[in-house]
Amino acid sequence: MSNRAEPFFSMEKEDIVGNSQNPDTHIYRLKENGLAVRHMLIDSGKVQEPQHILLLSDTHLSTWNLRDFEEKNPCVLECIDKRRSTFRREDALENTERIMSYAHLFDKVIVAGDVIDYLTWGAVDYIQRFIYDKAPDAMVLLGSHDVTRVMGHTLPDPTTLASREDIIRTVVKTDIYYHSEILAEKILLIGLGNGQSKYNVSQAERLKADIKRAKEENLDILIFQHEPICTHNPEEKEIKALYTSSTGSWYVTDTLNFCDYAKRIGGAESDEATMQVYQLITENADVVKAVFCGHWHNTAFTEIHGSFMENGVKKDAVIPQYVGNAAAYDKGHITIITVK
Ligand SMILES: [Fe+2]
Numbered sequence: 467m468s469n470r471a472e473p474f475f476s477m478e479k480e481d482i483v484g485n486s487q488n489p490d491t492h493i494y495r496l497k498e499n500g501l502a503v504r505h506m507l508i509d510s511g512k513v514q515e516p517q518h519i520l521l522l523s524d525t526h527l528s529t530w531n532l533r534d535f536e537e538k539n540p541c542v543l544e545c546i547d548k549r550r551s552t553f554r555r556e557d558a559l560e561n562t563e564r565i566m567s568y569a570h571l572f573d574k575v576i577v578a579g580d581v582i583d584y585l586t587w588g589a590v591d592y593i594q595r596f597i598y599d600k601a602p603d604a605m606v607l608l609g610s611h612d613v614t615r616v617m618g619h620t621l622p623d624p625t626t627l628a629s630r631e632d633i634i635r636t637v638v639k640t641d642i643y644y645h646s647e648i649l650a651e652k653i654l655l656i657g658l659g660n661g662q663s664k665y666n667v668s669q670a671e672r673l674k675a676d677i678k679r680a681k682e683e684n685l686d687i688l689i690f691q692h693e694p695i696c697t698h699n700p701e702e703k704e705i706k707a708l709y710t711s712s713t714g715s716w717y718v719t720d721t722l723n724f725c726d727y728a729k730r731i732g733g734a735e736s737d738e739a740t741m742q743v744y745q746l747i748t749e750n751a752d753v754v755k756a757v758f759c760g761h762w763h764n765t766a767f768t769e770i771h772g773s774f775m776e777n778g779v780k781k782d783a784v785i786p787q788y789v790g791n792a793a794a795y796d797k798g799h800i801t802i803i804t805v806k
Contacts, residue, residue: 471518474571474802479503483709483765490767490786493709500797501564502709504765506788508755508805510686512652519649519803520569523578523692523760524792525562526611527596533587541615541623542586548619558583559596561798566600572802574649575601578760578790579609579661579692584617585630593637605645606638609661609692609761644672653805654680658691658743663731665743673746680753688803689747689757694789696732696744697724697770707764711795724768724787748772751783758801763792765799 477496484492486505495502534542569575577597582589597604613630615623623630631642643659643666656676658669680687704721728734732744747754751772766789773782791799 470573471571474518474568490788491708493765495797499564501561502791502796502799504788504790504801506756506786506801506803508653508686508688508803510653510755510805512684512686513650513805515650517573517650517653517805518571519574519576519655519805520565520572521576521578521690521758521790521801521803522562522565522793522799523790524580524609524763524794525577525596526558526580526583526792526794527562527589527592528558528583528586529592530586530588531591537587539615539623539625540621541617541619542584544619544621545584545586545615545617557797558794561793561795562596565793565798565800566596569601569604574655575604576655576657576690576758577604577606578690578758579607580611580760580792581606581608582612584611585613585615585633587633590633590637598637598639605640605647605655605657605690607645607657607661607690607692608634608638608642608659610663612661644669646672646676648685649805652685654685654687656687656689658689660731661692663693663729664737664740665731667739667742670739670742670746673743677746677750677753685753686805687750687754688805689754691757691759693731693761694724694759694766694768694787695747695757695770696726696730697768697787698732698748699725699769699771701725702768705766705768707762707766709765709791711763711791711799722762722766724766748785750774751785752776754785756803757785757787758790758803759787760790760792762789763795765789765791 479494645657702724752774768787770785772785
């Protein structure tokens with residue numbers, strides 16, 4: 467362990483699900499404040515010092531400010547008027563503060579979408595205050611909530627998706643559709659915007675170039691995005707959550723089809739560009755070492771049935787896909803990724 471993260475790892479903990487013998491299915495909580503933690507190890511064998519990444523998603527921060535009342539968007543006014551309360555609990559804010567109080571101990575902070583509950587100028591300020599003020603170089607990815615104002619109510623939004631994305635770009639520092647950066651010289655962190663359940667041609671081109679680079683420079687790729695993708699793993703047609711929140715109610719379901727649900731990325735209804743990115747991820751399992759996402763608001767571990775080419779021969783390989791719980795739930799949920 468690097469000394470920097472030591473204060474986090476030395477805190478007292480208790481198991482919630484499983485045990486440390488099997489990290490893929492292990493969740494513990496910090497005794498001090500109840501924060502739920504998964505700790506994944508990526509054994510690259512390529513970095514000199516262990517690197518520790520703090521991953522959270524689905525913080526669903528929500529508020530409004532004077533600019534929202536000046537703008538008078540009918541959807542925002544309706545949400546305020548009807549007191550949309552699904553995630554507008556104090557604990558969503560408290561959980562984010564609790565999690566981000568550890569940000570300085572980690573080599574990278576990544577927020578994998580649904581950072582805010584619905585788009586307001588107040589929520590945009592919250593992204594700065596609760597995320598970037600604590601981790602100025604955080605990688606922030608978007609889910610569907612970050613660019614919508616129609617949330618739980620009925621009035622249509624007169625604005626375009628492109629105009630709402632431009633509002634988010636006033637605070638999010640990295641490209642909202644594609645961002646890649648190197649960690650410790652050998653790990654390529656790639657953030658993909660897939661909050662609309664699809665990818666685009668530009669993402670495919672950039673991912674293709676990064677995969678080429680990874681193969682040439684002997685890099686390992688970790689993919690971060692909001693929505694999980696199909697695993698095409700026949701044993702995952704009815705995935706049970708490892709952990710379902712006691713305080714959250716959204717998306718609580720007995721099982722979910724991660725294998726080949728038609729509307730999921732990589733499923734039968736995916737368009738051409740989406741399938742192109744899907745195949746780039748799943749057919750380069752020699753360099754794509756793991757996929758991390760949120761969205762489901764339940765904790766899950768899945769295994770993508772992927773492949774790669776070696777000397778002209780296609781070889782099967784599994785890519786682990788880690789689905790994180792909502793940071794807004796319970797006392798907060800995070801995933802720690804240690805790259806060795
Ligand atoms: Fe969410």
